[in-house]
Amino acid sequence: MSDVLEQLAEVLEQRKTADPDTSYVASLHAKGLNKILEKVGEECTETLLAAKDAEQSGDTSELVYETADLWFHTLVMLSRLGLGPRAITEELARRFDLSGLEEKAARKSQ
Numbered sequence: 001m002s003d004v005l006e007q008l009a010e011v012l013e014q015r016k017t018a019d020p021d022t023s024y025v026a027s028l029h030a031k032g033l034n035k036i037l038e039k040v041g042e043e044c045t046e047t048l049l050a051a052k053d054a055e056q057s058g059d060t061s062e063l064v065y066e067t068a069d070l071w072f073h074t075l076v077m078l079s080r081l082g083l084g085p086r087a088i089t090e091e092l093a094r095r096f097d098l099s100g101l102e103e104k105a106a107r108k109s110q
């Protein structure tokens, strides 16, 4: 797994008990899960809009910035629920060599 994700996950764990006045992550936890989910939703929309703009303009810098915001807030959500990025990278690793179309067909035949 990426060192950055691993290091960020450690910081996010520490920030759960930090002072909301000095930590953005702690301020999200203080406001509760609904606030964190609201931020994930906002960043998701901003990412979609940035992707549309990137297709038009060919400039992907805003898309990278917004996707980083989305990943970050998703990691805060996971952390809130006792999960880290490793759970997600392990799930992606499990899917290696499994075609998305094959997986879908297997699901539908169950």
Ligand SMILES: N=c1c2ncn([C@@H]3O[C@H](COP(=O)(O)OP(=O)(O)OP(=O)(O)O)[C@@H](O)[C@H]3O)c2ncn1[C@@H]1O[C@H](COP(=O)(O)O)[C@@H](O)[C@H]1O
Residues within 6 Å of the ligand: 008, 011, 015, 022, 023, 024, 025, 026, 042, 068, 069, 072
């Ligand atoms: N990677 C990030 C990160 N990415 C984005 N953000 C913050 O996420 C917010 C994004 O919200 P918006 O774009 O909607 O901006 P906004 O209008 O200020 O947001 P709201 O007022 O609506 O909450 C901004 O305040 C950004 O600064 C982040 N805040 C923190 N981190 C990491 O988390 C660590 C801990 O941060 P603190 O808890 O603040 O110490 C930091 O050291 C960083 O590594």
